[in-house]
Amino acid sequence: MEDERTKRVVVVVGGGVGGALLAKELQFDADLYLIDPKEYFEIPWANLRAMVEPSIAERTLVNHTEYLTNGRIVTSQAVGVTDKEVLTVDGRTVAYDYLVIATGHVNTTPRSRRERMEQFQQDNHKIKSSSSVLIIGGGPTGVELAGEIAVDYPEKKVTLVHRGSRLLEFIGPKASKKALDWLTLKKVEVLLGQTVDLDSMCENERVYTTSGGEKVTADCHFVCVGKPLGSSWLQESILKECLDNKGRLMVDENLRVGGRKNIFAIGDITDIPEIKQGYLAQKHAWVVAKNLKLLMKGAKENKLEKYKPSSSAMAAVSLGRKEGIAELPFATISGCLPGFIKSRDLFVGKTRKQMGLDPHPTDTS
Numbered sequence: 001m002e003d004e005r006t007k008r009v010v011v012v013v014g015g016g017v018g019g020a021l022l023a024k025e026l027q028f029d030a031d032l033y034l035i036d037p038k039e040y041f042e043i044p045w046a047n048l049r050a051m052v053e054p055s056i057a058e059r060t061l062v063n064h065t066e067y068l069t070n071g072r073i074v075t076s077q078a079v080g081v082t083d084k085e086v087l088t089v090d091g092r093t094v095a096y097d098y099l100v101i102a103t104g105h106v107n108t109t110p111r112s113r114r115e116r117m118e119q120f121q122q123d124n125h126k127i128k129s130s131s132s133v134l135i136i137g138g139g140p141t142g143v144e145l146a147g148e149i150a151v152d153y154p155e156k157k158v159t160l161v162h163r164g165s166r167l168l169e170f171i172g173p174k175a176s177k178k179a180l181d182w183l184t185l186k187k188v189e190v191l192l193g194q195t196v197d198l199d200s201m202c203e204n205e206r207v208y209t210t211s212g213g214e215k216v217t218a219d220c221h222f223v224c225v226g227k228p229l230g231s232s233w234l235q236e237s238i239l240k241e242c243l244d245n246k247g248r249l250m251v252d253e254n255l256r257v258g259g260r261k262n263i264f265a266i267g268d269i270t271d272i273p274e275i276k277q278g279y280l281a282q283k284h285a286w287v288v289a290k291n292l293k294l295l296m297k298g299a300k301e302n303k304l305e306k307y308k309p310s311s312s313a314m315a316a317v318s319l320g321r322k323e324g325i326a327e328l329p330f331a332t333i334s335g336c337l338p339g340f341i342k343s344r345d346l347f348v349g350k351t352r353k354q355m356g357l358d359p360h361p362t363d364t365s
């Protein structure tokens with residue numbers, strides 16, 4: 001194996017779906033640093049199941065040290081970048097030869113895996129001890145949480161308030177209609193085109209007034225509105241000109257940023273014209289891993305792999321443990337088939353395998 005000192009330094013910022021996989025892929029080819037505010041990687045689409053079944057988090061929360069045995073982990077938030085270094089909120093500077101930005105969406109979850117597990121326990125307690133639950137936000141997070149509660153706790157009254165005129169606006173109207181029909185069948189009350197004033201809410205209040213003047217009585221609430229993109233830290237940096245008007249990093253066909261030869265971006269943070277999904281962030285990671293390995297071996301520019309945006313968007317939304325909705329290139333389907341694909345294991349075993357981990361670590365069989 002190459003000597004550590006002769007290896008190029010690759011810094012990956014963001015240990016989410018794309019960044020964690022990329023760091024794992026490059027750890028033996030580069031002097032690898034992963035910068036992430038959390039000590040662990042989490043599978044975002046399994047978080048709603050973890051709120052009704054906290055033990056699943058044993059498999060869905062993975063300390064970065066578990067899959068990154070040959071890399072260095074900097075548990076901090078990046079706040080700036082220069083031509084040579086990444087700056088972190090606690091005053092560290094991490095020098096790089098190559099930089100990959102994978103900061104998808106801002107994550108406000110706790111620093112340690114243990115605290116994150118406790119958070120799921122607390123959410124679960126909140127659900128169990130309430131007879132009525134208000135969910136604010138009808139994107140994938142709100143719809144999937146409503147589905148989990150409706151299936152596991154059918155006796156609870158669930159109300160979902162959504163600002164938009166249809167649920168799941170990130171995919172087509174057919175999927176929205178199927179989600180609404182399914183939730184209605186499960187006795188979830190869905191209020192569209194309305195908001196709840198978050199500032200005037202407090203945890204002990206039981207009556208919430210929507211912008212449409214409706215009163216919703218609920219023992220507890222969960223805010224499931226979309227998280228902001230994780231690019232504000234770049235706004236005053238050398239990459240500020242590379243952000244589009246939505247705050248996404250503009251990348252070229254090799255997934256490089258702003259014509260720079262040594263800076264790449266992957267995942268939800270990019271302006272790639274395709275749906276924002278984890279499996280696509282993973283595809284970006286594989287392309288950049290390949291390109292970095294080529295560059296570190298001195299390959300010519302024209303040998304670099306090009307990324308082709310996915311024109312045939314696919315997305316799956318789970319509805320409890322057995323059912324779901326899938327938007328495929330040729331049709332939108334709902335029921336047990338998409339449930340079989342996503343809702344049973346939520347791709348947890350598959351994702352763990354991709355990270356080089358045992359898919360079912362607690363199995364005794």
Ligand SMILES: Cc1cc2nc3c(=O)[nH]c(=O)nc-3n(C[C@H](O)[C@H](O)[C@H](O)COP(=O)(O)OP(=O)(O)OC[C@H]3O[C@@H](n4cnc5c(N)ncnc54)[C@H](O)[C@@H]3O)c2cc1C
Pocket residue numbers: 013014015016017018019035036037038044045076077078079102103104105106107140141144230233266267268269276277278279280281316317342
């Ligand atoms: C409810 C729900 C269901 C979904 N279901 C699916 C599905 O079934 N299949 C699918 O493929 N996709 C699904 N997705 C989408 C998928 O989760 C995202 O597309 C994916 O997480 C994007 O990966 P990423 O690596 O770009 O960013 P993220 O996974 O958002 O990771 C970003 C990482 O960067 C870190 N970070 C942010 N800012 C900084 C900073 N300044 N410094 C250092 N680190 C920072 C964060 O802490 C985080 O670790 C779902 C999303 C949701 C919300």
